[in-house]
Amino acid sequence: MAEPTTASTSTDAAGNGAPQKSRGLEGVTALDTELSFIDGQKGELLYRGYTIEDLAQNASFEETAYLLWKGELPTQSQLDDLNGQLREARQVHPDLLDHLRHHTPKGANPMAAMRTALSMLSAYDDEADVMEPEANYRKAVRLTAKLPTLVAAFDRIRKGKDVIAPTGEGSTAHDFLYQLNGEAPGPAAEEIMDAALVLHAEHGLNASTFTARVIGSTLADMYSAVVGAVGALKGPLHGGANIEVMKTLLELDESGETAQEFVDRKIENKEKIMGIGHRVYKTLDPRATILRNLLSGLSEEKGDTRWLEMSDTIRSTVKERKGLDANVDFYSASVYYLLGIEADLYTPIFAMSRMTGWTAHLLEQWQDNRLIRPRAEYVGARGKTVTPVGDRG
Numbered sequence: 001m002a003e004p005t006t007a008s009t010s011t012d013a014a015g016n017g018a019p020q021k022s023r024g025l026e027g028v029t030a031l032d033t034e035l036s037f038i039d040g041q042k043g044e045l046l047y048r049g050y051t052i053e054d055l056a057q058n059a060s061f062e063e064t065a066y067l068l069w070k071g072e073l074p075t076q077s078q079l080d081d082l083n084g085q086l087r088e089a090r091q092v093h094p095d096l097l098d099h100l101r102h103h104t105p106k107g108a109n110p111m112a113a114m115r116t117a118l119s120m121l122s123a124y125d126d127e128a129d130v131m132e133p134e135a136n137y138r139k140a141v142r143l144t145a146k147l148p149t150l151v152a153a154f155d156r157i158r159k160g161k162d163v164i165a166p167t168g169e170g171s172t173a174h175d176f177l178y179q180l181n182g183e184a185p186g187p188a189a190e191e192i193m194d195a196a197l198v199l200h201a202e203h204g205l206n207a208s209t210f211t212a213r214v215i216g217s218t219l220a221d222m223y224s225a226v227v228g229a230v231g232a233l234k235g236p237l238h239g240g241a242n243i244e245v246m247k248t249l250l251e252l253d254e255s256g257e258t259a260q261e262f263v264d265r266k267i268e269n270k271e272k273i274m275g276i277g278h279r280v281y282k283t284l285d286p287r288a289t290i291l292r293n294l295l296s297g298l299s300e301e302k303g304d305t306r307w308l309e310m311s312d313t314i315r316s317t318v319k320e321r322k323g324l325d326a327n328v329d330f331y332s333a334s335v336y337y338l339l340g341i342e343a344d345l346y347t348p349i350f351a352m353s354r355m356t357g358w359t360a361h362l363l364e365q366w367q368d369n370r371l372i373r374p375r376a377e378y379v380g381a382r383g384k385t386v387t388p389v390g391d392r393g
């Protein structure tokens with residue numbers, strides 16, 4: 001099962017009822033959620049009872065967002081309302097664009113630029129500190145609408161191109177690709193981007209969502225919580241892995257080293273292979289299967305199967321050598337690459353999608369809030385006394 005241990009009921013080795021420690025909180029169940037279920041042994045993922053395969057195939061990102069926020073898939077009129085709200089909210093205040101244009105170095109890490117821009121957004125939101133559930137829902141919609149605009153704007157500004165305003169039409173996937181590239185995406189590219197957004201939307205108490213819930217549990221506002229979550233997602237052990245996967249593939253393509261030699265070298269040097277392994281999945285991440293299928297179709301269409309072949313060989317070699325399999329970040333990297341997207345935007349794209357999961361968790365947290373505050377066992381020194389500074393050697 002995904003979450004075998006409940007922190008509040010576990011006991012230490014002596015069975016005396018003291019809380020058990022778990023390095024990295026592995027196996028600890030910290031809270032209840034209705035948002036998603038992961039079976040790490042079977043490789044299953046459900047969002048509110050629906051399989052990820054069903055949602056990726058049959059629901060749009062906007063329908064998925066509604067499902068996460070509201071608990072049910074939307075009716076047509078509910079979806080129309082949400083689409084209207086998202087489209088209207090895609091515009092960002094001109095000050096934000098000026099900040100990206102004039103006060104953000106072109107070489108900034110896009111996740112750092114987004115972390116700052118999201119934080120600034122709160123200053124332009126009159127409801128930033130209003131904690132009523134409806135106000136928080138409206139903020140979740142606004143944050144989800146605005147982040148793609150900020151990501152696309154930053155990419156164009158750093159390339160010396162004009163910023164393209166959102167169209168106020170179409171899906172999140174369509175408008176994002178339009179704002180990024182300055183031309184409307186074809187239906188296939190839009191469909192793939194939409195599916196990728198569905199696949200990354202929610203995943204239980206992953207590190208960034210846990211971060212968001214910890215911040216939310218202090219009754220800090222939604223902006224504070226998602227800014228913290230962006231910080232957590234940036235790390236290469238979490239969402240930042242998708243960028244590292246692409247760097248690996250590009251380096252491998254240049255170097256002439258075979259994928260097997262690469263894996264053996266990494267294992268020999270006790271280095272991690274990015275996009276491989278997972279804290280909860282002990283088998284293939286079901287999202288990786290779907291992303292591999294998308295990559296396979298895209299590779300055929302583009303007549304470039306290099307990345308798929310390289311990825312498959314890395315994956316089968318690590319599986320054989322270490323028994324580890326691919327996670328969501330493994331094939332997404334090549335999918336975005338073949339869509340013509342710059343590698344350092346892959347984690348910001350992950351954040352555009354996960355914004356729905358983070359904010360849905362915050363809405364859930366605030367329905368029945370209690371401060372999240374675990375303990376650390378003190379293992380340092382005791383009994384020391386202060387000597388005057390001049391006498392310290």
Ligand SMILES: CC(=O)SCCNC(=O)CCNC(=O)[C@H](O)C(C)(C)COP(=O)(O)OP(=O)(O)OC[C@H]1O[C@@H](n2cnc3c(N)ncnc32)[C@H](O)[C@@H]1OP(=O)(O)O
Binds near residue numbers: 327
């Ligand atoms: C969206 C997401 O966040 S998905 C995860 C994205 N992150 C990555 O792809 C980064 C690469 N993967 C990893 O670093 C890890 O698998 C994590 C962080 C995802 C999960 O890690 P943990 O559950 O903490 O496992 P931990 O890091 O303790 O590793 C356990 C063992 O597996 C090995 N291992 C785990 N992942 C990898 C990997 N990617 N490559 C090589 N070995 C690995 C470790 O070296 C260790 O081996 P050992 O017992 O022989 O020392």
Ligand SMILES: O=C([O-])CC(=O)C(=O)O
Binds near residue numbers: 202204206207279327
């Ligand atoms: O669940 C995790 O630890 C990481 C992950 O796959 C995600 O956040 O999508």
